[in-house]
Amino acid sequence: MTRDHGGNLDFALARFGGRLEDWIDLSTGINRRPYPVPTLEPRHWNALPSQSDIASLHETARQAYSARASVLAVAGAQAAIQLLPRLAPAGRARVLAPTYNEYVPVLGDAGWQVEDVHEIDELAGADLAVAVNPNNPDGRQHDPARLLALLSRVKRLVVDESFADAVPQVSLATETGRAGLVVLRSFGKFYGLAGLRLGFVLGGEADVTALTAMAGPWPISGAAIAIGEKALRDRDWADATRARLEKDSLRLDGLARGAGWKLIGGTPLFRLYDVGDAAVAQERLARVHIWSRIFKDQPNWLRLGLPGDESEWTRLTAALSAR
């Protein structure tokens, strides 16, 4: 029932052994040099999140994403995806594919008629159009102006910007507030805190009000509020991290090239390579406890996140050099 998302180290351990702490998990696009978790006040653990703390986080997110629209903090971008099908009566949904594998089944299960399309223009006419930008797993960047032009040709456009923190120039967050535009942001990937469960919906007031009612009064934890608030205000960390990820992603491409892999695409948080036989390549890395992501329908594709500290780079370099 659970779909493959990477991060499934359970499976890696069962098949290739080792202890959890022996593994370098590069099967996701989660930053392995996370934002440092600050000491939390007791109230963040003990008390129900207060409406004023939540409102403050919403304002901080609005500024961090340069959005003027309404904001709702949710337990990860995935939590927003779970609610999306209920923003309108089930109708025709179109998803720009291939992409993150949750949209099609979640919409389908809720009674939507869902169609994969492959070009932006083919989204036109949908009651609900979904584009992930930059896209996962291939890193394809869609022209934000072309997405924006779609607004007059669909009832609602959802742009999932889960990987946009590292490439903010693609973001349509600045355009939220326009009728029909809903932007999703992930917190956990760029900030390396996926376990916190935090993400944001930016959209028109009516949509955000409807999603707020669906999510209920306390959809995120006190820790998510406190850490999200601090991290989203820390522009220096974000700038330094963007620069580091940019550099490190090129370093990874270099290693991959040396191993005979061909870059298909990527974002500064992950890279997708044509590796020939991906199952073989995954197994080669897994034998030295480096976990990667492969794709059932694309037997040549292997996706790698970026190593964190230098010891991880050393292990990956050794693994890719040993042929």
Add this chain to the structure above:
Amino acid sequence: MTRDHGGNLDFALARFGGRLEDWIDLSTGINRRPYPVPTLEPRHWNALPSQSDIASLHETARQAYSARASVLAVAGAQAAIQLLPRLAPAGRARVLAPTYNEYVPVLGDAGWQVEDVHEIDELAGADLAVAVNPNNPDGRQHDPARLLALLSRVKRLVVDESFADAVPQVSLATETGRAGLVVLRSFGKFYGLAGLRLGFVLGGEADVTALTAMAGPWPISGAAIAIGEKALRDRDWADATRARLEKDSLRLDGLARGAGWKLIGGTPLFRLYDVGDAAVAQERLARVHIWSRIFKDQPNWLRLGLPGDESEWTRLTAALSAR
């Protein structure tokens, strides 16, 4: 739009001043001597919660609640309430009232025809019957055998046991697995960790499978998994806390009696008193920065949670003695 749930210290501060840390919040039923938060491993913050960690928490909860049924961990009992209306097509819901003020609007907003009833037998005939046991805010305990007998007379019976940790003898968790029975448990109240956002649904396999799909793959945080796992295994802490809450709730009743208040009911986590003019009583406590809960429709009712450490008892004692 947000309904009053207690815990709204924002409002108390705005009206009566003081800093957040000056206040004793007795407006909720959250245990003020919380389970000690252990040091978390980095992976609980950084990685997506793994399916095996979630499965392990489910098994721990099953044992802690003596349930044999399927279990789903969610971001607080409230998160389960948000999903309940979608377990079946909207029909006739009946709620044993007065009770927690989220059921009626959440079901109503989802298109259910909702009726308040006042006796267990009046729940019969409902497509969805809701009973909170022990009840909030009056602590009324419903006979579990009588609730169980309802199962043949309703399509689905939801028993919200958010306050049952302190009075486990009322729980129907042991009976879950029977067709139509859904039990909700809160983690944050008894363990004093409401900010963690953790609760559980215990029910039949089909219902739990449907709710799992609605909740999505990572509905709770890594911290909730790690802390929930540790706390629910700690039977000594739970036993000592039950004994302490029992004793302290009688101590609170003694203070209230001295102030001329009359006990209406309660659980070991909160007490409901007839205080005459509740707005006046609330204000008297608020002037010394003790926050309590009053009820718009019941002008004589004041609900108090239990103070935590001895300094809080001293302040409450002084406040209730100064007439």
